[in-house]
Amino acid sequence: MPTYTAALVPDLTSRTAIVTGGGGGIGAATAEVLAARGARVVLAVRDTDKGARAxxxxxxRVEVRPLDLASLDSVRAFAARWDEPVDLLVNNAGTSVRERRLTADGFELQFGTNHLGPFALTNLLLRHVTGRVVSVSSQAERMGRLDFDDLNSERRPYRESRAYAASKLANLLFTAELQRRLTAAGSTVTAVAAHPGYVATGMTAGDGGAVSRLAVRFLAQSPAQGALPVLYAATGDVPGGAFTGPERAMHMRAGAQRIGRSRQAADPELARRLWAVSEELTGVGFGL
Structure with missing residues (x-):
């Protein structure tokens, strides 16, 4: 397969795409290519002024609508206002924070924003989706563990990397169980996931110290490059349940291809358990 580039994205005229977190970074880079290929793109963003500038x-054809994935009320409001087909839903928005914080609904911020918000949004919009659901995950999932007795990180010292990895594992488990349910329902919609690699964004270029800043400067790729696995998952010839990522440097840089996942990310029982817990926490069930 040739190295995947944005030029390989097909014509998307007459298609509608929703990209969460499209006001900057990988989301904006993804949205820009989709729009350039003719899609109508809706940037679902927390900061609408930033989204408007992007x-x-x-x-x-790009428009902006408010969405805060750290608030289930905001998620429900966004979905309630949506009343038309959507060909592509890209669950891109995410966060990583150094200190333990909570969402508006009392969930640990990374788990709530990176998993529970997209879980609820996807299922609330699912009756409108006609094509694909793409969830942006990470190879950090390989270090993730889901403690169902402590999903809010209340019982042990909070560690940013541990909470982030758990949320990215949740993204892959969600994708797998969503695909299983779509198939069982006879739906032609597919669920896929993407790992953008190591990308220089606002999240990676924070105040992580001199070593971190040097790593970003010399090792990280641009948001446009990081968008390629997301675009491949969104528009390429990949089956439901696939996981895409960069081709080189241990799947951290350059191009896009299908990649593997950890054993736990492929565990159907773990995926089903997470789904059941997510329904309970959000009050949102399977959308079909």
């Missing part, structure tokens, strides 16, 4: 820079 939309103006993109050109094409």
């Amino acid at each position: 939309a103006r820079a993109m050109g094409g």
